[in-house]
Amino acid sequence: MSAADSLLRVPAAREAAYWWHLYRRTWRGTIVISVANPLLFVVAMGFGLGQLVDARDSTYLQGSYLGFVAPGLLAASAMQLGFINSAGPVFQSARVGGNYRAAVTTPMEPTDVLTGHLLFNAFRLLTASIGILVVLVGFGATELKDAPGSLLAAVLTGLAFAAPVAAFAITVERPAKLSALFRFVIMPLYMFSGTFFPAEQLPDWLERLVWVSPLWHGTELCRGSGSTAIHLLVLLTLIAVGYLAARRTYTRRLTA
């Protein structure tokens, strides 16, 4: 029995292997995207917008604008990837004829399916975030010594979205609800979570609102500012609550 066969004795690994099998067809494209996207951002934000910002010598920024925006970009990308890999694929898999439906006719249980899919999402978050960090470190936007901590923070940020989104996506009958979630939750978080500008420069009431944004905690963790314990607690709580909720919704949907 090969090492891969031994690993597949764990039911959740079998679901992760399914997603890995699909991913093998597109991995080259995703690597290009993982590197090309941050490259465009770094050039546009760092050297374009950054020149303007740095010339104004803002009191809110300690270093360069590129140094500020880089961790925000890393966390926001992780949020988006966590959303994208959970929303559509979970919705499709749970539909009549979908992969989840096939899996639960075998010794796989809904929790195995969920865990395996999230494990694969964690893997994608890890590889995509490494791609982004390679660019950020290459351009001096992030210091190499900060990269491992930022990587962990990015993966946790992505999972803090992936788990609750999976819990929701499996209950959805129409994909329009997932588009609405992206438009009305993910996009505002993207804009107002200290990603592109420090939350401190917002009016007080809005700044307090930003504190409840999971992305803000992810961004701050990537940036290494504020209380690491609180940021970690928020992200880990979201992952745990999302996972437990998803166990319920997966079981309800797949074993009705």
Add this chain to the structure above:
Amino acid sequence: MVIDSTALVTARGLTKVYDGPPAHTAVAGIDFDVLRGEAFGFLGPNGAGKSTTMRMIGCVSPRSGGELTILGRDAARERRTIKARIGSVPQDDTLDTELTVEENILIYGRYFGLPRAVIRERTDRLLDFARLVDKRSARVQELSGGMRRRLTIARSLVNEPDLVLLDEPTTGLDPQARHLLWERLFRLKQDGVTLILTTHYMDEAEQLCDRLAVMDGGRIVAHGSPRELIERYATREVLELRFPLDQHELAVEKARGIGDRLEVLPDRLLCYAADGEAALEEVHRRGLDPLTALVRRSGLEDVFLTLTGRTLVE
């Protein structure tokens, strides 16, 4: 084909209630036994509770009440162990249309924790069984409906199951594809695999099933072998009469009392009688002149009409 008296599946008072609002009882306390080596069919119209029963036997849907023992184990407590020995062919194909025929079997085999080498070795045999050898590398989206169905059945055999569940295996297929599938299923049965299938096709039930349970409204309204059911609930022969539509009602009145029983359908009269020819003579003697008259042996459709008073395929 060997049928022994060991019950592979035993259900007593099996019930499934879907939470509301409003709560809906899909299966209302049914009893049945499926013996090792037999082909057992659930026959009934849409909404009769067949698929729900199959999902409970497949350990996908938990029961709401009653007892359900599969392969000697309790369906609620030992789901994984039972599912490892079941082959499942759901009503809707759950094939991955993006992947190839071979990849679909690989992925499914992995869900059972089978080593890759074992899956590869079985794939050759399964593709041969399903007559899909030359489609091994084709994507599922390129396959016809019949081929997809055969692939789903082949895939369900990857774990070499003791029991195969087929939920409406030939619905939506053309006649040739259906006959090919029946032939394959018959071969499976001859190999000693226990089959449980649902269908709303009478000919399919008669062709494939050793025993049947007729379901309606979540209950089993009759069970037995196709022959037993026909003998119990229908006469030996049926005389089918068709009249011009404007004479239909008058003909019904005149034909009353011919044979054992008269079933009035919107377009035909079915006259159940031991001797169909004699019944036809009586029809002529009463001055009736049908457009068409057909004497045939009675079948399961007649059983169903007798039991539920309506046609099966909705």
